[in-house]
Amino acid sequence: MSDLLTPDYAKNMRLIGHSDQGGRADGIQIMVSGGYAYVGHVFNNGFSIIDVRDPKKPRFVKHIPQPEGTWSQHLQTHGDILIVNNMCDMLKVETSGAFDPGEYYKGSVADKVDFAGEKPWSAGMRVYDISDRENPREIAFLDVPGLGVHRVFWDGGDWAYISALPPGFSDDIFMIVDFRNPEKPEVVSKLWKEGMHTAGGEEPWWDPKYRYALHHAIIKGDLGAAAWRDGGMSLIDVSDRYNPKFISHDNPCPPFAGHTHNTLPLLDRGILFVVEESQADNCEDGIKRNWVYDISVRENPVTIATTLPPDEADYKNKGGQFGPHNVHENRSEGFQSEELMFVSYQNAGLRVYDISNPFRPEEVAACVPPAPKELMDYRPNRPVVVDTTDVYVDKQGLIYTTDMNAGLYIMEMDGLK
Template identity: 30%
Template structure:
C-alpha cells in the first residue's frame, strides 16, 4: 500500500533535502527504524510508539514504499526499538513509561493491571516479510530500551536488570539466538540498589551503546558520555567520561556517534519537556584523542526557523523542540557513513543536517520540517505538533524519518547521494 499524493502532509525544506514519498503506515506512527537489504530488495523495519508490534515495508523504490506486514507484539509493552544485521532482527521490549505508573498512564497510555513483557527478542529473517521468533533474553526488570547489534555473536543492551535502578550496560552472547546468554555488565556507581548502593541522580544508560572493537561508546544519561574497555568481556572497565553538568534534560546524554577515523564523536542530549521548559540541550563534537578525558570541541548551532514559517522560535509550534536522534550508521555498509555530514532530528523542527568538516565550528547544511499533523494518533504532544523522532540514511542517499503522529517520510539527501568518497552499496 502506498500513500496518495493528497495524503502527503505539507512541509518546508531546503534544496539539499528533497521530499520523495510519504506512507501513513496504516495509521501506526513509527519510532525506531532499521534497514535490511536482501536479494536486491530494501526492507525497512519499524518499531512503534502507540502500538504494540513492528511493521515491515519494502522501500526498494523509495518513491513508492509498500507496506508488507505488521507483526503483533505483546500487550501493554513498548516495542520501540529495532536492529537488523546478519539476517537477525533484534527488538526491544520495555515497560511503558517507566516506574511512575500514574505518569505512564497519563502520558503514554499504559494500562493499569495488564501484564507487560520485557527484555529483547531475536527473530530469524529467512522470510524477511514474516519474521520467525527464535529466542528471548529477559532482564528481570523493566526490559531494554535502545540496543546495539551489527551482526556476529554479540549484542549490547541498555537493560534494566533486576536489582538496579535504571538501565545498565549488558553484553550478550547471541551465537545461538534461540538461547542468548549474558557475558558481562557494567553500571554507574549508585545504580545497584540490591547491592546496597544509593543513587544520587538519574544516572542510567539511555543507549544504544556503540561498540567498535574493544571499546563501547555509551550515552549514559545524566552521567554523561562514558567510554568502556571491553577487552575483558566479563568485566567491562571505565576508560573515560565526559560530564555534562547542568546541561540537558532529565534524560541527559541520549546518543553518541563515534567517528574513529577522525578521533571524534558527536554527543547529544534529548529534549523532554514541552514548551521550552528544559535546560539547554546540546549536540556537540568531542575530541577523543585522549580517551581518558573526552573533550568537547564545538557546539552545533540551534536551528533557526525559516522565514516562511513566520515564527520567532520553534517553541511557538507546541510540543518539544530540541535534539533527539542522530543517524547512527553502526559501520553497516548499507547505511550512509557519516564522514563530515550529520543528521539530527529536532522534534517540532523536523530534520536538520550539519557540516562538521571543521569540528570546532559545526554549521547548518539543510532542513526538512513537516507541518503539524492534522490527526492525533497518540497522547503526546499535548498540543498537536510535528515531533520528528528517528532518522536513518541509506547508502543510496535516501533518508527515513518517523514522527509521533505522522507516518513515514522518505527524503533524498543530495549531499550523500552525490559524494564520491563512499562507494554506492547495493543490496
C-alpha cells in the first residue's frame, strides 16, 4: 500500500484514494457533484476540480483562479450551479505585518482591515454554471461591499445564505440572497447581533478579546442555525426571507473556550449538533468541543451532551491545531443521517459520532491520514502534521476530506452504504 494511503490511525475506516490536487494540496471546503470534487484553497487562491468517478484513482482536472488578494476557500454546489466566496485574503494581510499571527480570530475584524479607497481584493460571491463539470462558466458575480463573503450556504432552491462583513459593522453578519435567478442574485435582508452595527450607533458590549461574528448559518426548512464564533449559536426564523428574526440564542463561552463554527439542525429529532473550531496550536485557545442541543422547544435550546475528544494519541502536543472544524452538512445531494455525525478534527483526522442516544454520543469510526510530504502553508515555523479541514459524504457512503497541506483523501467506513 502507498504511504499516502497508510493512515496514522484508523478505526472502522480505510483510505482508498488520494489527490494532491495538481500540486495545490491545500484544501478547505469540498463539494462533490456529478462525479467531480470542487475544492476551495486557502494558500493557493482559487479552487480546483478533481474527477472522482474512480475513487481509487482521482484525477486532477484544472484550477480556476480568482482575483489577486482574494480568498475563495468556501464553495457550494447543487445541480448544475457552483457558488464560490470572494473575500479579502486575511493570511496575506497577516503575513504583510498588518497584525500579529492569530489576531484574525481575536476581536473585531473591522478593526484590522482598512475599507477605505480601492480594495486590493474581490468582495462578494461568484456563480458558475457547471453543467459541463470540467469547465465551469461564470454566469454572475454578486458584489458585497466590504471585506467580502466568508461562507455561503445554498442547497438548491430560491435562497442563498451568506456571512459577510459590509462597511459599518464590526464583523460578519447574516445576509439572505434572492437566488431565484442565479444570473442575478440580490441581497434582500440582513440580521446581526446587537452591538455589531457600529455605523448605526451600536457599541460592542462583549469582552474585546472575543470575536463576535457570523461564521455561517445552516438552513433546514424555515429554520436557520447560526454560528457566531465566540458569540455562540442562534436559532433564526427565516420563513420571511425579507425579514428574518431571532428565535433564541445560547453561548457557552465563557466558561468554555468558544468559537462556534458549525450548527447542524436535525429537525426530525429536534436536535442540533454544534461544532466549535480550534484555531491555535497545542490547544492554546482551550479545548474545543462538539455539543448536542435539544431544540424541541426552539425558544429554549438546551445543551444535553458533548463528545469526548480523541485520546488514542497525544494530539494536544502533536503540533498544529487539535479540535473540530467542520461537520458534514446532510446535503440533499449527499448522504443524510440524523444519527451519524462526520466531523473533521484537524490534527486528529476525521471522527464519526453515533448520536442515536443524544445524551451519550459515541465515536464509532475514525481515520487519521499521514502527515503531508511538504507544506502549502507559507507561514514560518509551521508543523508538518495532518490538518483535516472539511468532510463531505456522498450518497454511496464514500467520504471525502480535505487537508490544509496534504490534498484530497477518499475514505470508506465499515457498514456505511
